[in-house]
Amino acid sequence: MTGTLGTPVTNWAGNVAFPGPLHRPRSVAELQSLVAGAEHVRALGSGHSFSPIAATPGDLVTVADLPRRIDIDADARTATVSAGSTYGRVGAALHEAGFALPNTGSLPHISVAGACATGTHGSGDANGVLATSVCAVELVGADGELRAFRCGDPDFPGAVVALGALGIVTALTLDLRPTFEVRQWVREGLRSFDAVPEALASAYSVSLFTRWRGEGFEQCWIKQLADAPTPDPAWFDTTPAPGPRHMLTTEDPANCTPQAGDPGPWHTRLPHFRAEFKPSRGDELQSEYLVPRESIVDALHALDAVADRIAPVLLVSEVRSIAADDLWLSAAHGRDSAALHFTWVQDIAAVTPVVTAVERALEPFGARPHWGKVFTTDPSVVRSLWPRLADAEELIGRVDPAGKFGSAWLGQYVTPARHQL
Numbered sequence: 001m002t003g004t005l006g007t008p009v010t011n012w013a014g015n016v017a018f019p020g021p022l023h024r025p026r027s028v029a030e031l032q033s034l035v036a037g038a039e040h041v042r043a044l045g046s047g048h049s050f051s052p053i054a055a056t057p058g059d060l061v062t063v064a065d066l067p068r069r070i071d072i073d074a075d076a077r078t079a080t081v082s083a084g085s086t087y088g089r090v091g092a093a094l095h096e097a098g099f100a101l102p103n104t105g106s107l108p109h110i111s112v113a114g115a116c117a118t119g120t121h122g123s124g125d126a127n128g129v130l131a132t133s134v135c136a137v138e139l140v141g142a143d144g145e146l147r148a149f150r151c152g153d154p155d156f157p158g159a160v161v162a163l164g165a166l167g168i169v170t171a172l173t174l175d176l177r178p179t180f181e182v183r184q185w186v187r188e189g190l191r192s193f194d195a196v197p198e199a200l201a202s203a204y205s206v207s208l209f210t211r212w213r214g215e216g217f218e219q220c221w222i223k224q225l226a227d228a229p230t231p232d233p234a235w236f237d238t239t240p241a242p243g244p245r246h247m248l249t250t251e252d253p254a255n256c257t258p259q260a261g262d263p264g265p266w267h268t269r270l271p272h273f274r275a276e277f278k279p280s281r282g283d284e285l286q287s288e289y290l291v292p293r294e295s296i297v298d299a300l301h302a303l304d305a306v307a308d309r310i311a312p313v314l315l316v317s318e319v320r321s322i323a324a325d326d327l328w329l330s331a332a333h334g335r336d337s338a339a340l341h342f343t344w345v346q347d348i349a350a351v352t353p354v355v356t357a358v359e360r361a362l363e364p365f366g367a368r369p370h371w372g373k374v375f376t377t378d379p380s381v382v383r384s385l386w387p388r389l390a391d392a393e394e395l396i397g398r399v400d401p402a403g404k405f406g407s408a409w410l411g412q413y414v415t416p417a418r419h420q421l
């Protein structure tokens, strides 16, 4: 995110501009009064989404300047963290206190509220989206009052991955586990799509990278619990990377988390990128689709059929796995999933038709787009892909009847009857 109150604001990648002012309240009371007085308002997290998901016809607000909170309840094994905290900051504090989260996304730079709002995920057959660690959400509602949704409330599964539609989140309570160490290796040359399900299942978290220039994966990033066995030397007929790797071969591997099996705390190995450096490339676009995990080999072959369209505008693709959950708007809702990710060159005119070609290839698999990335899936198709989307729409209508947190984007995909702004 760039910009301050009164100056132009864009997302991290610079492909979405937010016309409205960006407010930076310094207390929850200030935020409450801002929300109560606003006609339309939405939150911007760290701005790492590529879709205009945070856009509003009214006021944009960041919670980054609210007082920082990381309140750990060791007995309950929970931590209540301020919504604008980054995973990097939260991870370091939790580890220091002997605790951990089960997983992270590829970068620690994103805010906890923004990541959870969009269903951001890492990898691992047994690891859910990051929002599955949330057990309570505190937010400022449309009337300016503070309210909470807690695990066990009937509306809770609609309130965590909520796309910013229920209010401005001020804090989230996260379930913790004891801290743990992870080792990461990079292997090269996984040739066959058929090996993908077994490869994804072979470690705590596995990411497979391809540039769609021939079947197979140039790099395989394996993140294993430190006390688990080292991957077999013959791991799927691959070879160990001879030195540190960046998945974007033009970028500096020093920006990536340590490899070669060097053990370290979970928050310094589960992300691909180090908190203190720029993640990925910057001048890029991203798209991602989640398909049922059992479809992954067929989905890869379907994409291979359009590889000659993909490769010229692609920087890299990544395949990951995610466990099913019950969160109404999570892309892994109700199904163990595999994620097919694309980092594109930053040329929306060249990329858009290829995104559409990818979506056509993945249509038979019920591919759900990542809410925070670029997609062209027809809104009616999007609405058919999430079985609890109508419940989410009902909840949004009940909690925010005047559409204060609504937007044209939300109206297109989630609340067509209400928010045609």
Ligand SMILES: Cc1cc2nc3c(=O)[nH]c(=O)nc-3n(C[C@H](O)[C@H](O)[C@H](O)COP(=O)(O)OP(=O)(O)OC[C@H]3O[C@@H](n4cnc5c(N)ncnc54)[C@H](O)[C@@H]3O)c2cc1C
Binding pocket: 012, 042, 043, 044, 045, 046, 047, 048, 049, 050, 053, 054, 063, 083, 084, 105, 106, 107, 110, 111, 112, 113, 114, 115, 116, 117, 118, 119, 120, 121, 122, 163, 164, 165, 167, 168, 169, 170, 279, 280, 281, 286, 370, 372, 373
């Ligand atoms: C380099 C890079 C790598 C990425 N890697 C991954 C990855 O590994 N896995 C993955 O799934 N995604 C990944 N993403 C996508 C990213 O995780 C999501 O777009 C995520 O939402 C970004 O969080 P944010 O804080 O930047 O949210 P923003 O983009 O700022 O906002 C996203 C949504 O959250 C809402 N929101 C933010 N804060 C609040 C709040 N306080 N209250 C209410 N609503 C709020 C906004 O209104 C908006 O609707 C990546 C993105 C980049 C740029």
